[in-house]
Amino acid sequence: QVQLVESGGGLVQAGASLTLSCAGSGRSFVNDFMGWFRQAPGKGREFVAGIGWSGAFTYGADSEKGRFAISRDNSRNTVYLQMKSLQPEDTAVYYCATGRSLLRLEQGQCDFWGQGTQVTVSS
DSSP states (O other): OOEEEEEOOEEEETTOOEEEEEEEESSOOTTSEEEEEEEOTTSOEEEEEEEOTTSOEEESSGGGBTTEEEEEEGGGTEEEEEEOSOOGGGOEEEEEEEESSHHHHHTTOOSEEOOOEEEEEEO
16 A cells, blocks of 8 residues: 655744655655645645655745755655744645656646645744
């Protein structure tokens, strides 16, 4: 059974850093594009960042560039999202997903989704 399991979320104060992890199991994800989405209360799901097997990456909103960094460890079937200088507006459930291209990932055309991990940033 293919699974994506996120971890690393929590409650932090504004300005803090967090690193989210997403471990895939059930098969190798080395050829998949992997990425992160988030969904804030009352809002739609938003693309955050995506990364290919070779390390090529893309980010969503400009506000995330420079504060968020996506990386992956193909030997561990794991993708990471390092987040720094967190702000209350970053509060959301963060989801991991896989896709067949960065473009399809950005568009939410994903093959597998994780259950999500909650990130709450207090002011």
